[in-house]
Amino acid sequence: MTSNPPAFAPVPPGAEGPAIPDQGYLRQEIGDGLHLVTDGVYQMMFLATGDGVVAVDAPPALGRFILPAVAEVTSMPVTHVVYSHHHADHIGAASIYPEEAQRWAHRDTAVLLDRLHDKRRPSPTGIVDDSHVLTVGDQELRLDYRGPNHSPGNLFVYAPRQRTLMLIDVIFPGWVPFDSLAQSTDIPGWVDAHDHILGYDFDTFVGGHVSRLGTREDVTLQQEYLRDVRAAIEEERAGLDMQQVMQRASDPKNPWAFVETMNDLFTTAATNSVNAKWTGRLAGADVYTRSNVRAMASALHIDYGTLH
Incomplete structure (x- = not known):
C-alpha cells in the first residue's frame, strides 16, 4: 500500500541559487582567487594563491568534484586544508587532498577526530586555539574561534581581501535553519553566533548548505x-x-x-x-x-x- 507524499510549500524565488550544470557541480568565483564549489545542497570553498591552493572543507557529496573544480582555475596543488569542524558530512572526503598538505582545525576538532580514527578525515597538523592568520603566497584567511555553536570547534573562516565569511551550519541563506536548529550541540552559542557573524566586515557569506551564497541581510532575516x-x-x-x-x-x-x-x-x-x-x-x-x-x-x- 502506498501513501501520497506530503505536499510542501513551493520554494520562494529568494531561496533559489544558480542552476547546477550537467557535470554535477558549479564552481562560482567569489572574487580575487576565492571560489565556491556547490552541488546545490553542499558548499565548500578554495583560495588559489601563487604558492598553492587552500581548500576549506571537503563534503563527501562534492568529493569527486573538488579537484576538477580546482583544476579549472590553477595547476597548483592543494597545499593547505582548513577543517571548519569535525562533522563527516563536511570534511568526510578530506583524504582526497595530498598527504603532505597542512591541515588546520580548532583544538576541539582535533581531539574529536583523534577519537574517531576515520582515515577519510586525517588528523590536523596545525591547531587553532583562539585565532590564526593562515598566509599562503599573497593571500590570507583568518581562522577564528568564538566558542561552541553548531559543534565544538566550529571555526569562523574570514577572507578579508574578498570580504567573505564562512561559518558552517548556522546561517541557511533563503531558508529556515535545518532540522532542530541544525542539530546544534550548543543552542545559546549557535544563537549568539549570529551576532558574531555581523561583527565581521563582509559582503558574501558561505554557510555550507543550500542553493546560493549569502549576505548580511540573510543573517538578520534568520535572526528575525x-x-x-x-x-x-x-x-x-x-x-x-x-x-x-x-x-x-x-x-x-x-x-x-x-x-x-x-x-x-x-x-x-x-x-x-x-x-x-x-x-x-x-x-x-x-x-x-x-x-x-x-x-x-x-x-x-x-x-x-x-x-x-
Whole structure:
C-alpha cells in the first residue's frame, strides 16, 4: 500500500541559487582567487594563491568534484586544508587532498577526530586555539574561534581581501535553519553566533548548505525568524490550558505522557503561528519549523531557564 507524499510549500524565488550544470557541480568565483564549489545542497570553498591552493572543507557529496573544480582555475596543488569542524558530512572526503598538505582545525576538532580514527578525515597538523592568520603566497584567511555553536570547534573562516565569511551550519541563506536548529550541540552559542557573524566586515557569506551564497541581510532575516520562534513558544506555553493537557494525557500515573502531550500542544500552536508568517518568505518553513520550535523550547527550558 502506498501513501501520497506530503505536499510542501513551493520554494520562494529568494531561496533559489544558480542552476547546477550537467557535470554535477558549479564552481562560482567569489572574487580575487576565492571560489565556491556547490552541488546545490553542499558548499565548500578554495583560495588559489601563487604558492598553492587552500581548500576549506571537503563534503563527501562534492568529493569527486573538488579537484576538477580546482583544476579549472590553477595547476597548483592543494597545499593547505582548513577543517571548519569535525562533522563527516563536511570534511568526510578530506583524504582526497595530498598527504603532505597542512591541515588546520580548532583544538576541539582535533581531539574529536583523534577519537574517531576515520582515515577519510586525517588528523590536523596545525591547531587553532583562539585565532590564526593562515598566509599562503599573497593571500590570507583568518581562522577564528568564538566558542561552541553548531559543534565544538566550529571555526569562523574570514577572507578579508574578498570580504567573505564562512561559518558552517548556522546561517541557511533563503531558508529556515535545518532540522532542530541544525542539530546544534550548543543552542545559546549557535544563537549568539549570529551576532558574531555581523561583527565581521563582509559582503558574501558561505554557510555550507543550500542553493546560493549569502549576505548580511540573510543573517538578520534568520535572526528575525528565531525571535519569532522564541516569542511564539513563550506565548503559547504561557497560555496552555493544563486541564486540557491532563485530559489528553489520560493516565495520571504516566508523567512522560503528560509532558509529551503538553509539549505537543504548545509546539503545534507555536509552529502554526510561525508558519503563518514565514511560509513563502523563507524556504522550508513548513518542513522544519516544528523541529526548530522543539529545539528552541528545549533550550529555553534547559539552557536559558525561562520556560517552566
